[in-house]
Amino acid sequence: MPTGYTWGVGMLEALGYPFFQRALCAGLLVSLLSGFLSPFVVQRRLSFLGDGLAHAAFAGVALGLFLRGEPLWFALPFTFLVAMAITLVKEKTELSEDTAIGVFFALSVALGAVFLSKAKGYVGDAMGYLFGSLLAVGAADLWAMALLLLLALLLLPLWGPLAYATFDRELALSDRVPVVLHDYLLSGFLAVSLVLAVKVVGIILVAAFLVIPGAVARLLSPTFAGLTLLSLALSVLSTVLGLFLSFLLDWPSGASIVLLQAALFGLAFVKTVFSGGK
Amino acid sequence: MLALEVHHLSVRFGEFQALEGVSLDVPQGAFVAIVGPNGAGKSTLLKAILGLVPFRGEVRVLGRPLAETDPLWFGYVPQIKTFDRTFPALALELVATGLRRRWPFRLSPREREEALSALRRVGAEELAFRSLGRLSGGQLQRVYLARALIRRPKILLLDEPATGVDRVGEVDLYRYLEAYQEESGATVLMITHDWEAAHHASHVLVMNRRVVGFGPPERALTEGCLRQAFGHLGHAHGLYLGGGHA
Numbered sequence: 067m068p069t070g071y072t073w074g075v076g077m078l079e080a081l082g083y084p085f086f087q088r089a090l091c092a093g094l095l096v097s098l099l100s101g102f103l104s105p106f107v108v109q110r111r112l113s114f115l116g117d118g119l120a121h122a123a124f125a126g127v128a129l130g131l132f133l134r135g136e137p138l139w140f141a142l143p144f145t146f147l148v149a150m151a152i153t154l155v156k157e158k159t160e161l162s163e164d165t166a167i168g169v170f171f172a173l174s175v176a177l178g179a180v181f182l183s184k185a186k187g188y189v190g191d192a193m194g195y196l197f198g199s200l201l202a203v204g205a206a207d208l209w210a211m212a213l214l215l216l217l218a219l220l221l222l223p224l225w226g227p228l229a230y231a232t233f234d235r236e237l238a239l240s241d242r243v244p245v246v247l248h249d250y251l252l253s254g255f256l257a258v259s260l261v262l263a264v265k266v267v268g269i270i271l272v273a274a275f276l277v278i279p280g281a282v283a284r285l286l287s288p289t290f291a292g293l294t295l296l297s298l299a300l301s302v303l304s305t306v307l308g309l310f311l312s313f314l315l316d317w318p319s320g321a322s323i324v325l326l327q328a329a330l331f332g333l334a335f336v337k338t339v340f341s342g343g344k
Numbered sequence: 345m346l347a348l349e350v351h352h353l354s355v356r357f358g359e360f361q362a363l364e365g366v367s368l369d370v371p372q373g374a375f376v377a378i379v380g381p382n383g384a385g386k387s388t389l390l391k392a393i394l395g396l397v398p399f400r401g402e403v404r405v406l407g408r409p410l411a412e413t414d415p416l417w418f419g420y421v422p423q424i425k426t427f428d429r430t431f432p433a434l435a436l437e438l439v440a441t442g443l444r445r446r447w448p449f450r451l452s453p454r455e456r457e458e459a460l461s462a463l464r465r466v467g468a469e470e471l472a473f474r475s476l477g478r479l480s481g482g483q484l485q486r487v488y489l490a491r492a493l494i495r496r497p498k499i500l501l502l503d504e505p506a507t508g509v510d511r512v513g514e515v516d517l518y519r520y521l522e523a524y525q526e527e528s529g530a531t532v533l534m535i536t537h538d539w540e541a542a543h544h545a546s547h548v549l550v551m552n553r554r555v556v557g558f559g560p561p562e563r564a565l566t567e568g569c570l571r572q573a574f575g576h577l578g579h580a581h582g583l584y585l586g587g588g589h590a
Contacts, residue, residue, distance in 0.1 A: 227445075230445070232431065233428055233433060233438075234422070234427035234428070237427070240396055241441075242445075288434065290432050291450065292432070293432055
């Protein structure tokens with residue numbers, strides 16, 4: 067069992083590797099975006115949307131592997147289109163959002179299975195995408211993430227209107243907040259955030275990455291502003307510590323991060339229960 | 345000038361005709377009680393005036409087409425069931441949305457003082473730092489009213505504001521509304537099932553998808569109008585046709 071000293075040395079050693087530096091930078095970037103979006107996912111009950119989009123990302127990655135291109139460049143537009151389609155079905159029909167997600171979830175898995183079966187010989191690559199890998203982040207990925215995160219800065223002024231509509235959609239509409247446009251933007255940014263996080267966290271766990279920081283923060287904060295700040299902090303902290311854990315224990319990076327987040331959720335839950343519950 | 349001109353307003357949800365050919369002119373400073381059976385389109389009428397539902401016809405507010413109006417002219421108190429009770433928020437923050445038209449990340453000292461003052465006005469200052477999810481129906485109604493009043497609206501639209509409020513709270517609510525109307529000259533449209541409140545309004549709109557009667561209570565709350573709107577008179581017959589009290 068490693069001691070505190072050997073862990074400290076190991077963490078310093080990790081920082082010396084370019085692949086780890088890239089993974090750490092990527093982790094920081096995606097955790098900022100996910101931490102910002104997570105409160106909306108939790109309060110708008112969009113956890114299932116995260117799952118649906120993760121499976122859309124799976125189909126996109128499988129298509130990339132099949133066509134022998136960079137999987138994320140296929141996953142990004144595919145997942146974005148699925149996010150728009152889900153929102154469109156919700157807005158234009160009387161079907162509930164979870165039904166729309168269920169349809170596209172199944173479609174994505176079916177397409178992913180077909181693409182993957184045709185991508186024989188490349189299936190080994192899929193493991194990195196399924197569970198996340200420290201080795202997966204290249205320099206080009208990092209630039210792409212930084213660029214998309216810059217774009218995501220557009221979301222900052224939308225925090226107030228998005229939170230308003232999250233609280234009471236009708237009240238926000240009565241104040242002429244463009245709620246429907248914001249729904250599409252939120253879905254679009256969720257899709258982008260999810261695909262960016264795939265290399266670090268993996269497809270299977272990426273939805274949790276969008277849910278758990280907001281859920282922990284919700285248990286600890288009485289205001290939505292506090293919830294957002296706490297979610298950001300927890301997302302960054304768990305990602306950085308999770309990546310070190312992944313290096314030191316040779317665990318998949320996504321599993322390390324999500325296990326840490328789950329531990330934080332457990333602590334917050336215990337605190338909530340012992341301080342009087344709901 | 346008229347506060348509100350509604351001409352041939354019709355609203356349809358799929359096959360369901362919620363409002364048909366509603367026309368009315370509301371003078372500035374009027375207190376209009378809107379009464380009618382469940383499903384009569386009362387809430388839909390308020391939503392159409394706010395631009396929340398698509399409609400055919402014309403709505404003009406203070407002489408301007410609806411599209412040219414400022415949302416800050418309207419103070420809206422919806423039915424409280426519309427909001428998410430699990431949303432982590434303090435009463436003070438909700439009141440501040442009346443100023444900002446977005447959720448506040450942080451309140452400036454001025455906004456905080458204005459929000460406290462609006463809560464004080466409706467006798468709810470002690471609720472300022474309480475979680476919205478833990479407030480009772482009556483307390484929430486006061487907070488929503490403070491939110492509507494903080495922007496000093498020209499038109500107040502209230503959708504059953506006395507629901508879940510005890511009798512004392514209900515009397516207080518009408519007192520706050522009257523005080524605000526007296527000082528600001530605002531126009532009030534209030535959906536109510538309270539016949540006594542309707543009887544004290546300056547105007548009553550009796551409706552059932554169409555306008556059945558509109559005018560001062562003694563002209564609108566007639567046996568003919570009520571029978572036409574409700575299909576029968578029910579308990580209203582004994583209570584208010586003679587202008588008596590419950």
